[in-house]
Amino acid sequence: MNFFWDLLLGGLTRGSIYALIALGYTMVYGILQLINFAHGEIYMLGAFTALIVASILTMQGLTGLPVLILAGLVAVLYASAYGFTVEKIAYKPLRQASRLSPLISAIGMSIFLQNYVMLAQTSDFLPFPNLLPPSDFLDAISVWIGPSDFVIIVTSAVVMIALSLLLKFTKMGRAMRATAQDREMAMLTGVDVNRIISRTFIIGSALAAIGGILIASHVGRINFYIGFNAGIKAFTAAVLGGIGSIPGAMLGGLVLGLAESFGTGYISSDYESVFAFAILILILIFKPDGILGRSSQQKV
Amino acid sequence: MTPLLEVKNLTMAFGGIKALDSVDLHIEPGQIAALIGPNGAGKTTLFNCLTGIYTPTSGDIFLNAPGGKARRLNGLKINAITALGVARTFQNIRLFGGMTVLENVMIGRHPRSSAGILGAIFRPPATRREEQDIVDKSYALLESMGLSESANELASNLPYGAQRRLEIARALATEPRVLLLDEPAAGMNPQETNELEGLLTRLQAAHELSILLIEHDMKLVMNLAENIFVLDYGEEIARGAPQEIRNNPAVIKAYLGEEDDAEAQ
C-alpha cells in the first residue's frame, strides 16, 4: 500500500508538471494550429534563469522565501519575454505560409535555444538549489508526502484554477477563447488577434517557467537539454487530453504522469517514456480526438 | 419503372437536432430532379448522407442497378459509393487547388482505372494506354465544359463560375449514373446561369444521367426539373411537378420572408 501511495504521489507530481507545460502547447495550438516545438525550451530557460538569480542571491547571503519569490518572479518574467520574442521572430512572419513552415521554424527555434544556452552557459548538469524554505507545516506532513511533491501539486492546482478563471471571466480570456474558436470571426468582431496571440505565448511561457522551477528544485539539477524531453511529454499530454482543450491538457498531464509512475513501479523502470507513448497510442486508437477533444467531424 | 435512387424514411440527427426527419425521395433513370428548401433545411445534409460522408441515423438509401439488383448505400465508404455510380459537387467549392485543371478531372478517373504501384514503376503497355485514356477522356470532358483553354492552369486560379463547372467535370469523370449538384449556379451571373442550364440539359441527354439538383435559383429549377422535392426544417413538405410546387401553399409559406423567387417566377 505504501508503495502504491508513493507511486500515486510521484505520478501526480510528475503529471502536474506535464500539465503545466501542456497548457502552453494546447493554448498555442488552439489559436495557431501550431505545434510549438520551442515550448520545452522556454521551460528550460525558466529553470536556468531561476538558477542564475537564486545563486546570485544566495551568494549575497539571502536565504529562504525571498530567494524563492524573487528567483521565481524573474524566471517567469524572462520566460514570458522569451516566449513573446520567439513568436515575433519565428512564427509571426509565417502566418500566411503553409502549415509545415511554422513547424520547421519551431524545430529550428528549439535547436537554436538549446544551443544558445549550451554555448552561453554549459553543457554539464548544474546543481539546482532546493529553494523551499524550511517550514514546520511541510515537516509535519512529510510523513505522508514529500515537501516538494506537496508544493508542486498545490502550486500547479492553484495556477491551473487561476488560468481557468482568467479564461472564463476576463475580457482577455473571452477574446482568447473566441480567437481559438474561429480566428477570422474574432477578427471581424474587433478582436486584435495579434495581441491575443502574443498574450497566449506570454501566459503559456509563464506556466512553463513555473513548471521549470518546480521540477528543477524537485530533481535538483538541470542542463540545456531538459526542455526537449519535458516538451515532448507535455505535448503528448496535450494531445492525449484533446489538443486545444484546457481541461484536456490538465487531465492528459495527470494521466501521463500516472501511467509513467505506475508503469515504472510495477512493470519495469527502464521503459518510463515507453509507457507514456504507449498510453497515447492506445487512447488515440479508441478516441481519435483525445479524451476531451472536440469531435473532428467536419461540416461540408 | 423502378427508380434509380431511392431514399426511404431517412433521418439524420446531430445531437438532439434532426437535420433530416423521415425523408423519402426517388429519382428515375435519366431524370432531372430538384431539391429545394430554405437555408438550413437539410439539403446538403441529405447529399452528405447519400454520398457516405455522414452515416444516417436511420432509414435506407438504395441504388438500383439496371439489372434490377438494389444496393443499400448507407454504411458504405465514400469512395465505394462513388465507385457504384453516385457523384457529387460541393456547395463550397472543394477543388484540388494546387493541381491543374486537367489533373483535377484526371483524379475523377481514379475509380474507372486500375494501375497500381508496380504499373506506375514499370509502365507496361496496358498502363500507358490507360494513362493516355485518362488524359484524353479528361480533356474531352474539359472541352464539353468549355474549360479546355485553361487545362494547364492551376484550379485555384480559375474564376468562380469556371470552378463550379470544373467541379461538374470532375464529378462526371467518375462516370456516375446519378449526379448530385449542390447549388451549381451559386455565385454565377445570369448569363453563366443560362449557359449552365443548357449545359445540364445536354449532359443529361448525352450521358443518360440522372441529376439531383439543389438550387436556390427558382428559374433554373423550374426550367430543368421534372420533379421537385421541398424540404423545410428537415422535413419533406411537398413534392411534385414544377407547376404543383409553384402553387403549393406550404412551399410558399416556407419560403416567405426567405426569398420571393417562388412567386417571382
Added chain:
Amino acid sequence: MKFFPELKKSFVIALWFMLLTFPVLVIRVNTIENIVVWRWINLAVIGSAAFVLSFLWQLYWRRKSAAAPVSVAQTSALTRRMSDPKFYRPFLIVIAALTLVFPFVASHYQINIMTTALIYVMLGLGLNIEVGLAGLLDLGYVAFYAVGAYSYALLNYHFGLGFWTLLPVGALLAAFFGILVGFPVLRLRGDYLAIVTLAFAEILRLVLENWNAFSFGPSGISNIPRPGFFGIDLTLEQSAVYMYFLLVALCVLTIFVIHRIQHSRIGRAWVALREDELACQAMGIDKTRAKLAAFALGATWAGMAGVLFAAKTTFINPASFTFLESAMILAIVVLGGMGSIVGVIIAALAIILLPEYLRVLGDYRMILFGAALILMMIFRPRGLITPAGKTYEFRCSGKPAAPEKRLP
C-alpha cells in the same frame, strides 16, 4: 531623416535583446566555488548585432510590402529554369560527369561525407512521398530508418546473411513496420498523426536502448560487414568508393521510381489526398489504402537507407535514431519544396554537406543550423523549388497530340 523611425525601432529592439539575453549570456555562476563571472562584452555584441539585424529586417519588410504582391501560383525563377530542357540537359550532363569523377579526385574523407549526404538524399526522397506528396506529417520517419539498419545488423550477426540479401529484406521489414504503424494511426487527423508517429519512433528507440538481449542496448552493434564486391577483398579506400557508387546507383533508382510514381494514378491520388481529403474520397479514392501505400513506400526507402547506413558505418547504436534525425529529414523535405524531387536533392546535399564543411565553426554549427531553418522558412516558406504542375499531351476530337505550354 529617411530612416529615423526604423533606427529608433532598431534601438528599442537592441535594448530589448540586451535585456532578454542578459542573464543567460552575461552572467555565469559557479555554484561550487561561489563565484559569478560577468561577461559584459557579450552584452555589447548582442546589442550591436540586434541593432544592425533589426534594421536590415525592417528594411526588408518595407521593401517587400512596397513591391507588388506576388501571385501565389507564380513559380520561382529557379523552378522555371529547372523545367526548361535547354537549361537542364547540359546541367544534368555536367552533374553526371562530376558525380563520376568525384571519388577519383576527392579524399577518402570527402567521399565518406558525400556518401552520407546521398543516404540523406534517399531519406529525403522517401519522406517526401509521405509528407510532400500525400501530406502525411510523419515526425517519426527515423523509426523506419532504424528498422532497416537493425535488420541488417542483427540478421547478419545471428544468421550471417549478406548485404545483398538483407538490402531488400531491410526494405521489406521497414515497409511492414510502416503498415503496422499506419493501420492504427491513419484515421487520425494531421497533427495527431504527427505526434503518434513521433511516439512510435521514440518507443522503438527506447526499446532498442533498453532491451539489451535483443539489440545490445546503448553500446550498439559493431563490426557490421561492408557490402561484398563479388567476393573480392577491398581496401578501406576502395570500399568507400564502392559504397559511394552504390549509393549513386540507388539514388538514381530512387529518383526514377519516385518520379514515375509521382506522375501516375497513385501519385495523383496522393496529391489530391493532400489537397482535400474529403473531395479526394468523393472522387472514389480509398483514403486508407492510399495512405497506407504512401506510408509503406516511404518506409521502404528509409529501410533501404538504414541498411546502407549500417553497412557504411559498420557500427550502429540507438543514438543515431533520435528525433533530431527525423527533424533533419523533415527539414530537407520542406526546404526542398514539398513534392519536388530536385528540391529535395539540393536541400539534402546542402543540409548535410554545409555543416560538414563548416566544421571550423565548431560548437556553433548546431545553433547556426537552427537559425538557418528559421530564416529559410521566413524568406522562402515554400522551399527552394515549388513543384510545377505537369503538362500532359492529349489527343482529342481526332486532333493530334497538342502539347500546351503551361502559363507562368
